[in-house]
Amino acid sequence: MTANTAALLPTAADTYALERPPVPAWRAFARSLLKRKLACAALCYIVLFYGTAIFAPAIAPYSYEGSSHDLRKENVLQGPSWKHLFGTDRLGRDLFSRVVYATRTTMLITVATAITGGLFLGVGLGLLAGYRRGIVDSLINRLGEALGSIPALLLLLLLAATVRPRIDAWIRHAYGWPLIGSPLRTGIADITFVFFALTLIGWVDDERLIRSQVLAVRQQEYVLAARSMGASTARILWHHIFPNIRFLVVLGITTSIGAIALSEISLTFFGLGVRAPTPSFGDMIYDGSGPRQVLAHPHLLFVPGTIAILFFISFALFGDALNDILNPRTR
Amino acid sequence: MTGVFPFIVRRLLAAIPVIFLVTVATFYLGRYAPGDPITARTQGKASPETVARLKHQLHLDDNVAVQYVRYMGEVLRGDFGTSQRHVNQSVSSIIFPKMWISLQENLYPFFLTFLIGMPIGIYLALRRGHWQDPAVTTVLLVLTAIPVVILIPTLQVLFAAKWKLLPVSGWHGIFSRNIVLPTVVLTVPGLAGIARLMRISMVQVMDDDFVRTARAKGLQDRIVIMRHIVRNALLPMTTAIVGSLFFLFAGSFFVETLFGIPGIGAESIATIGARDYDEIMAITIVSTVAFVIANMAVDIAYTFIDPRIRLITQ
Numbered sequence: 001m002t003a004n005t006a007a008l009l010p011t012a013a014d015t016y017a018l019e020r021p022p023v024p025a026w027r028a029f030a031r032s033l034l035k036r037k038l039a040c041a042a043l044c045y046i047v048l049f050y051g052t053a054i055f056a057p058a059i060a061p062y063s064y065e066g067s068s069h070d071l072r073k074e075n076v077l078q079g080p081s082w083k084h085l086f087g088t089d090r091l092g093r094d095l096f097s098r099v100v101y102a103t104r105t106t107m108l109i110t111v112a113t114a115i116t117g118g119l120f121l122g123v124g125l126g127l128l129a130g131y132r133r134g135i136v137d138s139l140i141n142r143l144g145e146a147l148g149s150i151p152a153l154l155l156l157l158l159l160a161a162t163v164r165p166r167i168d169a170w171i172r173h174a175y176g177w178p179l180i181g182s183p184l185r186t187g188i189a190d191i192t193f194v195f196f197a198l199t200l201i202g203w204v205d206d207e208r209l210i211r212s213q214v215l216a217v218r219q220q221e222y223v224l225a226a227r228s229m230g231a232s233t234a235r236i237l238w239h240h241i242f243p244n245i246r247f248l249v250v251l252g253i254t255t256s257i258g259a260i261a262l263s264e265i266s267l268t269f270f271g272l273g274v275r276a277p278t279p280s281f282g283d284m285i286y287d288g289s290g291p292r293q294v295l296a297h298p299h300l301l302f303v304p305g306t307i308a309i310l311f312f313i314s315f316a317l318f319g320d321a322l323n324d325i326l327n328p329r330t331r
Numbered sequence: 332m333t334g335v336f337p338f339i340v341r342r343l344l345a346a347i348p349v350i351f352l353v354t355v356a357t358f359y360l361g362r363y364a365p366g367d368p369i370t371a372r373t374q375g376k377a378s379p380e381t382v383a384r385l386k387h388q389l390h391l392d393d394n395v396a397v398q399y400v401r402y403m404g405e406v407l408r409g410d411f412g413t414s415q416r417h418v419n420q421s422v423s424s425i426i427f428p429k430m431w432i433s434l435q436e437n438l439y440p441f442f443l444t445f446l447i448g449m450p451i452g453i454y455l456a457l458r459r460g461h462w463q464d465p466a467v468t469t470v471l472l473v474l475t476a477i478p479v480v481i482l483i484p485t486l487q488v489l490f491a492a493k494w495k496l497l498p499v500s501g502w503h504g505i506f507s508r509n510i511v512l513p514t515v516v517l518t519v520p521g522l523a524g525i526a527r528l529m530r531i532s533m534v535q536v537m538d539d540d541f542v543r544t545a546r547a548k549g550l551q552d553r554i555v556i557m558r559h560i561v562r563n564a565l566l567p568m569t570t571a572i573v574g575s576l577f578f579l580f581a582g583s584f585f586v587e588t589l590f591g592i593p594g595i596g597a598e599s600i601a602t603i604g605a606r607d608y609d610e611i612m613a614i615t616i617v618s619t620v621a622f623v624i625a626n627m628a629v630d631i632a633y634t635f636i637d638p639r640i641r642l643i644t645q
Binding site: 038142143145146148149150151153154157158159161162163166258262265266269270282285286288289290291292294295298301302305308309312313315316317320 | 348349350352353356357360361363469472473475476477478480481483484485487488491492493499581584585589599600603604606611614615618619622623
């Protein structure tokens with residue numbers, strides 16, 4: 001070996017360069033996210049929104065329920081002022097407090113439905129269908145197809161109009177019960193019903209996505225190798241399959257939150273979702289809509305409307321950015 | 332194309348259990364609800380005997396399964412039952428004219444979404460990497476994110492009440508000014524979706540080998556490459572068109588309710604509230620069948636249109 005070619009041999013420095021640890025996934029993700037200023041703004045709004053929801057009792061100056069004091073003429077339908085930041089509504093209730101508590105309603109419904117319907121049901125059933133195949137797969141597919149064939153809003157309305165009155169009657173019986181009586185009276189039953197209904201139809205899309213990805217992954221050689229080595233199903237699922245569907249889970253949950261919130265607002269708008277006095281954006285928007293109302297008291301529509309619009313826009317932008325970052329096909 | 336016909340038959344057979352499941356579920360839901368059409372209509376003003384007699388006449392006191400079988404038998408013979416709300420009118424005579432109205436309402440948006448959306452998608456794909464791409468995409472995303480319930484009253488106030496350019500609501504056919512606002516509200520979301528779809532498929536085609544070959548041949552970039560790229564990018568678009576065709580008669584709940592359009596969307600809401608079982612079932616069955624057929628049609632259309640798939644199935 002001459003002096004020239006010796007310079008081409010790998011040196012100690014090269015070896016160390018190869019062994020330098022890769023950038024941790026979180027760091028790379030955070031960097032990609034920070035590059036997208038609009039998505040960061042969206043994330044900030046989302047955090048603000050959910051933060052308000054969590055600390056609602058501390059932030060809202062008044063209660064969301066009306067009182068007889070509010071119904072006095074001078075308090076009703078006021079515009080924004082120092083006393084009532086967002087004004088008051090038809091019953092004299094402070095709009096700012098109502099909006100703050102409405103974010104709480106939205107938070108409860110979106111988080112509960114997204115986690116149960118999206119995470120547990122959607123991912124769980126998707127894993128089951130994709131990995132087990134066979135009759136379990138067929139059953140789940142049929143069920144998903146049937147549920148997906150009915151127009152979602154129609155099904156929700158149908159459920160709300162048919163099953164719900166029975167649940168209501170049953171719950172009213174339980175108002176007097178010692179332990180669960182008082183939490184029931186706070187309107188948690190309404191929220192629970194909306195949560196059940198939305199979860200019922202919400203899992204279909206996520207399940208389909210997860211299932212197709214699981215189908216793709218389980219044919220990879222490393223999975224076959226693990227199976228031939230006798231790895232248990234649990235280990236394969238957790239160690240091999242789940243890391244490859246993680247991004248889909250995140251994406252699925254983010255995109256579905258917007259849809260869930262919209263469904264809740266639609267349901268409440270038609271009077272079939274969360275009901276008074278539990279505050280909700282759908283309720284407030286319904287109060288404010290109607291051209292005459294908007295002309296006379298625009299703040300009734302535009303204040304909750306703007307906050308809701310920003311919510312949806314933020315989730316749309318954030319979901320889009322997440323998709324760009326996480327989806328291996330678009331990287 | 333011997334492979335296509337068994338495919339169609341298989342899909343049809345697979346659709347039957349789905350439709351069965353859906354109809355059974357809806358039927359049971361309807362019957363499980365408290366109240367029934369008789370009670371809702373008489374509002375307690377009729378004596379219990381009258382109510383019982385009417386219920387017996389309508390077979391509402393039979394076993395639910397028996398009612399279901401009887402109902403499906405009538406449906407298959409084309410009879411959707413008689414409405415309770417609009418006395419003595421058959422359900423078919425109510426819902427089909429309303430579907431016709433919804434169809435007219437969706438006609439302009441259908442054409443506009445594709446006629447405007449596709450060029451926008453093409454433009455975005457060509458401007459990939461420039462500032463126009465993310466800017467327009469973001470604007471479209473933002474526009475789609477605005478819920479219809481908020482958008483409609485705002486537009487109504489601006490264009491109708493304040494500037495007095497257009498009527499607030501009402502339905503006078505597709506050649507009146509009433510159609511403008513609903514068309515706008517219905518077109519924008521679809522437009523964003525189509526633009527996105529077009530852009531994605533254009534981008535996928537642009538990276539293909541034959542495009543590089545065409546460029547290497549020295550063909551004029553703008554005209555001929557557009558012909559090559561766009562032609563191939565249209566494939567997913569055709570499935571979108573076929574898919575949307577079947578939903579033309581499905582009316583949007585919000586648009587119809589807030590604009591006072593007497594279409595099938597507004598009717599659905601009214602009939603669910605009034606517990607008119609026959610009508611509810613009819614609307615659900617028609618919607619579900621349409622959805623299932625739409626899916627089937629999309630699958631079949633793609634088989635026909637994509638020459639690669641056609642060749643493979645032969």
